[in-house]
Amino acid sequence: MRIRARYSVGPDLRFLGNFDMMHVMERALRRAGIAYALSEGFNPHIKLSMGTVLPVGIWGKGEFFDLELETGTVEDFVLRINQVLPEGMHVDECREIMDQTPSLMKAVNAAAYTFAINQSLPAVENKVKEILSSSELPVQSRGKKKDKVKDVRPGIFSIRTVLQENALVEITMLVSVNEPLNVRFDELLELLDRFGIDRAEVLDFYRETNYIKKDNKFYSPLEKVS
Amino acid sequence: MKNRLFKDILPRVAKPARYAGGEVNMIKKNWAESGIKMVFAFPDVYEIGMSHIGGKILYGLVNEKSSHLMERAFTPWPDMEELLRQENIPLYSLESFTPINQFDVVGCSMQYEMSITNVLNMLDMGDISVLAKDRQENEPFVVAGGPVVFNPEPFADFFDAFMIGDGEELLLEVLDLLEASKGQARMERLVQLAGIEGVYVPALYDCEYHEDGRLKSMKPKINGVPETVNKRLVKDLDEAYYPDKPILPFMEIVHDRAVLEVMRGCQRGCRFCHAGIVYRPVRERSIAILEKQAGAQLKNTGYDEISLASLSTLDYSGVDRLVKDLVCRYGEKGVGVSLPSLRVDAFSIDLANEVQKVRKTTLTLAPEAGTQRLRDVINKNITEEQLYDAVEAAFKSGWRAVKLYFMFGLPTETLEDLDGILDLLWKVKQIGNKYSRRPVELRASLACFVPKAHTPFQWEPQDSREQLEEKRHHMMARKMKNVKLSFHDSPTSMLEGVLARGDRRLGEVIYKAWQYGCKFDGWSEYFKFDQWMRAFAECGIDTDFYTVRSRDYEELFPWDFINTGVTKEYLQLESERAKKAELTPDCRQEGCLGCGICKNMDINLDIKEGLACESEPGIQ
Numbered sequence: 028m029r030i031r032a033r034y035s036v037g038p039d040l041r042f043l044g045n046f047d048m049m050h051v052m053e054r055a056l057r058r059a060g061i062a063y064a065l066s067e068g069f070n071p072h073i074k075l076s077m078g079t080v081l082p083v084g085i086w087g088k089g090e091f092f093d094l095e096l097e098t099g100t101v102e103d104f105v106l107r108i109n110q111v112l113p114e115g116m117h118v119d120e121c122r123e124i125m126d127q128t129p130s131l132m133k134a135v136n137a138a139a140y141t142f143a144i145n146q147s148l149p150a151v152e153n154k155v156k157e158i159l160s161s162s163e164l165p166v167q168s169r170g171k172k173k174d175k176v177k178d179v180r181p182g183i184f185s186i187r188t189v190l191q192e193n194a195l196v197e198i199t200m201l202v203s204v205n206e207p208l209n210v211r212f213d214e215l216l217e218l219l220d221r222f223g224i225d226r227a228e229v230l231d232f233y234r235e236t237n238y239i240k241k242d243n244k245f246y247s248p249l250e251k252v253s
Numbered sequence: 254m255k256n257r258l259f260k261d262i263l264p265r266v267a268k269p270a271r272y273a274g275g276e277v278n279m280i281k282k283n284w285a286e287s288g289i290k291m292v293f294a295f296p297d298v299y300e301i302g303m304s305h306i307g308g309k310i311l312y313g314l315v316n317e318k319s320s321h322l323m324e325r326a327f328t329p330w331p332d333m334e335e336l337l338r339q340e341n342i343p344l345y346s347l348e349s350f351t352p353i354n355q356f357d358v359v360g361c362s363m364q365y366e367m368s369i370t371n372v373l374n375m376l377d378m379g380d381i382s383v384l385a386k387d388r389q390e391n392e393p394f395v396v397a398g399g400p401v402v403f404n405p406e407p408f409a410d411f412f413d414a415f416m417i418g419d420g421e422e423l424l425l426e427v428l429d430l431l432e433a434s435k436g437q438a439r440m441e442r443l444v445q446l447a448g449i450e451g452v453y454v455p456a457l458y459d460c461e462y463h464e465d466g467r468l469k470s471m472k473p474k475i476n477g478v479p480e481t482v483n484k485r486l487v488k489d490l491d492e493a494y495y496p497d498k499p500i501l502p503f504m505e506i507v508h509d510r511a512v513l514e515v516m517r518g519c520q521r522g523c524r525f526c527h528a529g530i531v532y533r534p535v536r537e538r539s540i541a542i543l544e545k546q547a548g549a550q551l552k553n554t555g556y557d558e559i560s561l562a563s564l565s566t567l568d569y570s571g572v573d574r575l576v577k578d579l580v581c582r583y584g585e586k587g588v589g590v591s592l593p594s595l596r597v598d599a600f601s602i603d604l605a606n607e608v609q610k611v612r613k614t615t616l617t618l619a620p621e622a623g624t625q626r627l628r629d630v631i632n633k634n635i636t637e638e639q640l641y642d643a644v645e646a647a648f649k650s651g652w653r654a655v656k657l658y659f660m661f662g663l664p665t666e667t668l669e670d671l672d673g674i675l676d677l678l679w680k681v682k683q684i685g686n687k688y689s690r691r692p693v694e695l696r697a698s699l700a701c702f703v704p705k706a707h708t709p710f711q712w713e714p715q716d717s718r719e720q721l722e723e724k725r726h727h728m729m730a731r732k733m734k735n736v737k738l739s740f741h742d743s744p745t746s747m748l749e750g751v752l753a754r755g756d757r758r759l760g761e762v763i764y765k766a767w768q769y770g771c772k773f774d775g776w777s778e779y780f781k782f783d784q785w786m787r788a789f790a791e792c793g794i795d796t797d798f799y800t801v802r803s804r805d806y807e808e809l810f811p812w813d814f815i816n817t818g819v820t821k822e823y824l825q826l827e828s829e830r831a832k833k834a835e836l837t838p839d840c841r842q843e844g845c846l847g848c849g850i851c852k853n854m855d856i857n858l859d860i861k862e863g864l865a866c867e868s869e870p871g872i873q
Contacts, residue, residue, distance in 0.1 A: 038259070040503070042269035047503045054277075054501060054555030057586075071587055084264050111555075113277045113503075230260075 028096045030104060031124045031131070033089055033249055037115025038233070041086040048080050051113060052092065058111040061104060064095040078131020078248070079138075079237045085212050089236025091131050091248045093124065124252045131248055132205075137184065139235035140212050141199045142219065143191070145228045151196040154222045155186045166214045179218065182210040184240075199235055201245070254342070255350045262340065266333045270504040271299035274325075274347030277501040278553060280316040281348040287322035288432040291315065291358040292346050292393075296371035297775070299327040303500065304508035306562060307399065308362055311420055313496030321428045324348035324356070328371045329378070331772070331779070337378060344378035353379035357431060359393045360424075361412075363401035366752035367745065367774040369408055372397075373767040376411070383764070385413050385456060390439050394431065398424075402453075403484070403531045404706040404812035407752045409455035410760030414446050416453075417815055418484030418531075419517070421493050423451045447478045451485035453815070454478070460757060460811075466798050468756060468809045483816045484531070488856055490517060490538040497549035501556075510558035510591065511550040513543050515575070519564035520858070522837050522846075523621070524632045524827055525660065527705035527753075528564055531817050533850040535841065537861040540571045540578070547579060551588060559583070560591045567596040567604065568841075571862030576607055594619070597635045602646040615696075616647050619658035622666075623673025629834040630665050632827075637677075644681050648688040655681065655695055661724050662702040662716035662746075664831065671728055674699075678736050695736045699728070701746035705753045706812040707819070709827035715750045715800040718743045744782040748774070751799040756811035759799075762788045818856075820849035 036043075043051065053073055056063050065071040074095035081087045096104065105121050112118070144151055158164070164180040182203035189197045202210040212232065220226055238245040263269035284290065293312060295302030302308060302325075315323035324346035329337060337344065343352035353359055359381065361372050373383050376395065382388045385395065397408065398416040405415040416423050426449050434442045447454040457478045461469040473480060487493045495514065502509070518535040519528065547559055559579060566572060579590045590608045595601040597618050605616065620640055622628045628635065644655060659674050678697055685693030701721050704710045716724070721743040728738060752759065765788035766781075773779035789796055804810075806825055813821065823846075830837060840846045841858060851857055 039273065039275050041259070042263055042273050043503050044270075046505065047270060050505070051277075051503060053557070057555035057557065058552065065587055073587070083269070114275065 028099075029093060029124050029126060029128070030096060030101055030121055031091060031093050031128070031249060031252065032105075032108075032118045032121040033091055033236075033247075034112075034116060034118045035088045036081055036086050036090060038086045038231075040113065040115045041081070041084055043081075044083050045077075045080050049075075049077055051116070052077065055108060055111050055113075055116075056094075059107040061107060062097040062099050064097050076130055076132065079135055081234060082212065085140075085232060085234055087234035087236075089119075089234070089247075091135070091237060093128075093131055120249060122249055122252075128252045134239045134251065135237045135248060136203060136205050137201060137238040137240040137245060138204045139199050139201050139238070140215055141197055141233055141235045142215070142224075142229050143195045143197050143231040144219075144224055145195055145230050146224065148188070148190045148196050151198060151224070152188055154219075154224060155188055155198060157222055158183070158218065159186060164218060166217055169211050169213050177208075179208070179210045179214060182208040195230060201238075203240070204237070254345060258342070258345075258350070262333075262336055262342065265336060267330065268299075268504060270502075271327065272329065272333060272347070273503075274350075276503055278498045279348060279500050280312070281324075282316055282322040284322065284349060284351075287320060289321040289358060289428045290356045291321060291323045291360055291428065292326050292351075292353050292356045293323055294326045294353065294359050294361050294372075294375055295328070296361055296363070296368040296375060297328055297365075297773075298330055299502075300504070300506040302327045302362075303502050303506045305362060305364065306512055306514055307420065309496050309499045309512075310494065311360075311424055313499070314421060314494045315424065315428065317496075318494060319425055319428065321425075321432070324351070326353055326375065326379075328375055328773070334374070334378065343380050344375055354381045354393060356393050358428070359395045361395070361397045361399075363397050363399040363408070365775055366401050366407075366749050369411070369752070369763055370767045370771045370774055372408075372411060373764070374772045383767075384410055386410070388413065388439070394439075394443075396427070400528060400531060403527070403815055403817060404753065404755070405453055405455065405815075406757045406811040407755035407759040407763065409757040410764065412455065413443060414452055414454045416485075417451050417482055419487045419493075420485075421487050423449070423485045427452065444475060444478065450483055453482045455757065458814075462758075468811050470809070471811070471814055481814055481816050483854075484818065486818075486854060486856065487517070487536065489859060490514070490536050491542050491861070495546055497546065498553040499550065501554045508560065509556075510560050511547065511554055511556040512560050512562050513546055513550075514538065514563060515543060515561050515566055515569040515572070516563045519568065520839050520841050521565060521568070521634065522632050522827075522839065524630070524709040524831050525621075525663070525702060525705070527708055530707050530819050530824075532564065533817070533819060533848065534854075534856060534858050535568075536859040537570060539861045540575050543571075543575060544578060544582075547583075551583065557587055558589045558591055560593055562593055564594075565596065566592055566594060567601050569862075570860050573604065574862070576604055580608060597643050598639050599642045599646045602643055602650065605647075606650050615654040615656050616652045617656045617658070618643060620677065621658065621660055622663060622670060623659065623675070623677050624670045626834055627663060627666060627670045627673070629836055630831050631660075631663060632831070632837050634836060634839070640677070641680065641684060645684050645688075648685045648693065653685075653689060653691070653693055655685070655693070657681070657695070657697045658700070659697060660700050660702045661728075662721050664702075664710060664713045665834075666724075668724075668727060671724055675728060675731050675733070679733060682733070682736060692735045697736065697738050698741075699725075699738060700741045701743055703746050703750045703753055706810065707815075707817050707824070709824045709831055711754065711810065711824065712804040712806065712808075712828055714803040715747070717797075717801050718747050721746070742777060742780070745774070745777075745780060747796065747800060748782075748785060751796050754810070754812075755799055758792075758794065761792045762794055765791060816853065818848075818850035818854040820853070823848045 168175045184201040239251040516537040518532040769784035
């Protein structure tokens with residue numbers, strides 16, 4: 028049985044890298060005694076695909092992985108894995124998916140990043156307007172293609188602004204990830220800085236969730252499974 | 254503090270997970286309700302420190318089995334150090350983010366002589382007086398344990414107390430005493446500590462020297478402080494604490510796997526080997542206990558590999574059965590077994606095949622010397638034939654790369670012995686090529702021999718850097734295809750040699766070297782040899798006195814007051830046998846050889862799974 032899970036990674040775990048997160052998950056599966064499926068071959072490994080992995084330095088509320096089980100139910104899986112995950116990590120939702128469901132790696136192409144900003148609501152709203160009205164937003168690429176300047180404007184789909192109870196303003200930026208245009212959180216931080224939101228004024232930031240975007244619609248990877 | 258670290262500091266350093274704590278199985282005890290608060294301060298980076306078994310044992314022991322508390326700190330990498338200093342953040346513990354100077358005890362694990370500058374640096378980063386004599390009543394007690402402190406003298410200036418030998422019983426006694434003596438004066442408490450067997454408090458001793466620099470006498474200043482400090486040891490490993498729930502790091506560490514300690518000690522009697530003497534006698538753990546521990550550790554960590562650790566795991570009496578049981582029980586679940594060190598014989602290769610049925614990467618063997626004569630001198634009990642049999646068996650069963658460990662600069666060594674290393678490599682390569690279509694890959698690691706305290710070679714002169722460099726050039730001159738030689742750095746080995754057989758006058762040099770920026774001396778990219786030499790010169794101390802000088806049997810050594818259980822007479826006997834290239838057998842097979850350990854420590858060889866002959870501690 029193939030399953031897809033949505034999980035959260037708390038702020039204290041934001042420094043884990045790609046491989047770290049993979050090890051955390053594999054070891055949790057073993058501690059929980061989950062009947063995972065192993066791949067064939069000389070060096071069998073757990074059929075776990077961490078479709079979305081948080082970059083080092085950021086935490087997240089909606090990450091996803093796919094896993095193949097030999098036996099067991101979705102409910103039992105959620106119960107058992109949550110007993111052994113490190114503090115701060117939690118599987119929040121899980122469902123069975125089909126064998127032919129496209130992998131997360133291929134399907135996920137958008138994400139929402141949230142920044143908690145210590146400025147007044149009108150000030151932030153103005154800056155958001157400025158950002159959205161720019162025709163191009165070149166940033167120094169931080170990803171694989173360093174030293175390259177890329178225009179992230181086409182990758183910014185929308186920005187939502189909300190005044191929080193603690194008087195901070197939260198903005199959530201819906202952006203494109205993976206191919207063809209990958210907008211990274213640190214590039215967004217740089218952008219905010221350029222529009223007058225200093226790094227020190229961003230008190231917290233996290234990845235809200237990931238999406239599969241199709242024809243201008245944004246689906247959760249748990250709903251778009253075919 | 255934690256907030257500030259997570260928000261402002263950690264995003265700016267490499268590998269922030271080193272400094273974030275919060276790992277699975279971390280134990281954070283209630284501060285107010287705990288007795289003595291101790292921080293285990295490992296003088297190297299997180300990845301190294303977290304790989305160390307001793308630390309795992311003590312951490313679990315104190316936190317699970319006592320009312321005291323233990324947290325952890327590791328040496329911050331220089332990028333983190335710079336930030337901490339710049340932002341005025343003291344070195345803190347990973348459990349509760351408490352500055353290390355808030356603890357009652359700072360315990361340093363000394364696994365390597367060269368990590369001493371990191372100790373000084375950590376204390377300084379933690380706002381603790383670096384010199385023990387400067388420490389105030391409210392400062393922590395700074396203590397050390399580990400193999401290096403069997404000669405604690407070079408480090409006497411920096412520690413309030415040393416703990417000699419196995420820590421399982423000793424550490425709890427120390428913490429209990431510190432709790433019971435709370436409120437008393439620091440010096441008072443140190444005198445009481447010195448009364449615990451295995452504890453050495455350097456401030457309570459006076460040293461006198463001959464005019465030529467040799468030690469004349471070393472005496473306690475106060476009545477009741479022992480003249481001789483006996484090492485502590487655990488008599489029965491089955492009874493000793495071992496953690497079932499070791500901390501599971503988030504980031505990859507050097508030894509990232511579950512570990513079983515199958516035995517402590519090694520009775521092979523290699524004459525260069527420090528651990529082989531100071532950890533005598535062999536004490537094994539029963540298979541039944543080990544299998545229980547394996548099950549618990551795997552269940553609590555989720556590791557996919559389990560390693561059988563000890564000084565010489567293939568000598569464990571139950572190794573064959575244990576390996577087969579573990580492979581059989583966990584193999585199907587994708588959990589592998591690994592053997593850290595292999596003996597040079599065909600049996601080892603068979604067992605290695607057992608555990609690595611599929612992936613045959615690199616096989617590691619340690620012949621140590623290139624000729625039979627020199628192997629006999631160092632009592633490395635393997636013959637040329639055994640070695641070739643082993644590599645033949647290895648290549649036959651599919652290994653394609655072999656790594657071989659050698660030493661050079663050994664006592665009585667000649668150019669012939671060095672050529673012997675090259676001849677041996679050549680021959681191993683020929684054997685390999687018989688079984689493989691592609692040329693096999695050979696790597697030889699050549700360590701400079703450093704005579705260590707408490708070994709039969711403690712009287713021997715160490716080769717000078719010039720001699721070592723000459724020997725290196727000699728060996729490099731002969732080129733062999735697909736054979737890679739790598740040599741240890743001779744300046745590092747020289748310094749290691751000074752500290753290994755040093756005395757307390759070196760404290761001044763170490764302090765200066767640290768002030769001149771020396772740290773991470775075991776890491777070649779940070780090793781500042783010129784600053785060390787500057788420190789020696791300014792202190793008027795000649796390194797040759799400690800290294801290239803040959804010592805008389807009559808000389809009083811700075812480490813003689815530490816009783817490892819093995820007598821100096823026995824070491825001398827072994828030294829004489831070395832000169833005649835006479836072999837000494839393993840007492841497990843041949844019966845008691847009179848090294849003194851069993852008699853002195855009221856203990857016996859503890860072989861749990863049969864095969865070994867009776868040892869007779871009576872015949873000494």
